Amino acid sequence: MESAGCKTTIVTVNILINGFCKEGRIEEALEFVQEMSRDGFYPDQCTFNTIVNGLCRSGHIDQALEVVDLMLVEGFEPDVVTYNSLISGLCKMGEVDKAVEIVNQMVSRECAPDTVTYNTLISTLCKENQVKEATALARVLTSKGIPPDVCTFNSLIQGLCMARNHEVAMELFEDMKNKGCRPDEFTYSMLIDNFCSRGKLDEAVSLMREMERSGCARNVVIYNTLIDGFCKNKRIEGAEEIFDQMEVQGVARSSITYNTLIDGLCKNGRVEDAAQLMDQMIMEGLKPDKFTYNSCSLTSASKGHKKGS
Numbered sequence: 163m164e165s166a167g168c169k170t171t172i173v174t175v176n177i178l179i180n181g182f183c184k185e186g187r188i189e190e191a192l193e194f195v196q197e198m199s200r201d202g203f204y205p206d207q208c209t210f211n212t213i214v215n216g217l218c219r220s221g222h223i224d225q226a227l228e229v230v231d232l233m234l235v236e237g238f239e240p241d242v243v244t245y246n247s248l249i250s251g252l253c254k255m256g257e258v259d260k261a262v263e264i265v266n267q268m269v270s271r272e273c274a275p276d277t278v279t280y281n282t283l284i285s286t287l288c289k290e291n292q293v294k295e296a297t298a299l300a301r302v303l304t305s306k307g308i309p310p311d312v313c314t315f316n317s318l319i320q321g322l323c324m325a326r327n328h329e330v331a332m333e334l335f336e337d338m339k340n341k342g343c344r345p346d347e348f349t350y351s352m353l354i355d356n357f358c359s360r361g362k363l364d365e366a367v368s369l370m371r372e373m374e375r376s377g378c379a380r381n382v383v384i385y386n387t388l389i390d391g392f393c394k395n396k397r398i399e400g401a402e403e404i405f406d407q408m409e410v411q412g413v414a415r416s417s418i419t420y421n422t423l424i425d426g427l428c429k430n431g432r433v434e435d436a437a438q439l440m441d442q443m444i445m446e447g448l449k450p451d452k453f454t455y456n457s458c459s460l461t462s463a464s465k466g467h468k469k470g471s
Contacts (some may be wrong), residue, residue, distance in 0.1 A: 176209055183213070186220060188216045188217060193214075207365070210229060214244055215243075217229065219247075245268045245279065256284070256293075264430055284303075284314060284317045291321070291324065291325060293322055297318060298325075312349065318334055344376070347378060350370070354387055361391075363388075367388065381459070386419050415448075419452070
């Protein structure tokens with residue numbers, strides 16, 4: 163750059179370091195920083211934060227903590243971005259207790275945690291089936307005047323569903339709406355899946371209709387979940403209705419959509435209808451795979467066995 167008459171600035175250097183880190187080339191990022199330091203470059207807050215984030219995303223937490231120590235030596239105080247990177251890195255490694263220690267350290271240094279800080283911890287606690295602890299942390303969030311957002315609610319609802327606290331999950335869903343936090347596709351997808359897995363198909367359909375009224379887009383995953391639920395509960399006509407609705411609503415069917423319904427039709431003895439659906443699948447540009455053929459072949463083999471006996 164300098165040979166072309168362009169002066170290297172701290173902004174340019176930081177952009178390059180960020181590029182290395184985003185591509186997971188953390189070693190090259192560190193080598194570049196050292197090289198630039200020999201040329202008189204002095205890292206700033208952004209440089210340190212980028213390196214800390216890159217190290218944490220690569221799972222090098224110990225090195226990231228060393229960089230934070232270096233920040234302090236160089237006169238830079240870690241900010242919420244620095245701490246959130248450390249907390250996220252520790253949570254990804256399952257080190258929740260250490261992540262909580264970082265939060266405490268953060269507070270002791272008068273750096274206020276934000277929604278991202280709490281959401282990272284809440285999400286990790288829920289995934290590790292520590293829903294009670296996650297709920298308590300959400301209350302701390304509220305007490306500090308930080309309103310829970312859709313990510314907070316989604317993590318808690320998911321955790322409650324995993325822990326089979328279905329009624330509490332629905333209560334939280336209603337509380338979410340009452341507090342003006344709009345559910346998104348992920349919220350509805352989790353709850354619809356939860357209803358389908360328990361055979362509560364009417365409730366699942368009702369929730370999808372609520373999605374429609376609220377203006378929340380319904381994706382192929384939600385339709386596939388419903389079709390699978392109806393097929394598994396031997397309500398094949400209901401599955402066909404949902405399959406037809408997809409075309410009306412402009413939602414493109416996937417191979418999974420077809421395979422699920424084909425399998426359901428075959429298991430309900432409607433092999434000819436399944437074969438017709440396979441033809442439709444091909445006409446829509448989707449290629450039948452081993453799952454498609456297995457559904458039909460297993461049913462045919464079963465019928466042949468019954469005739470032979």
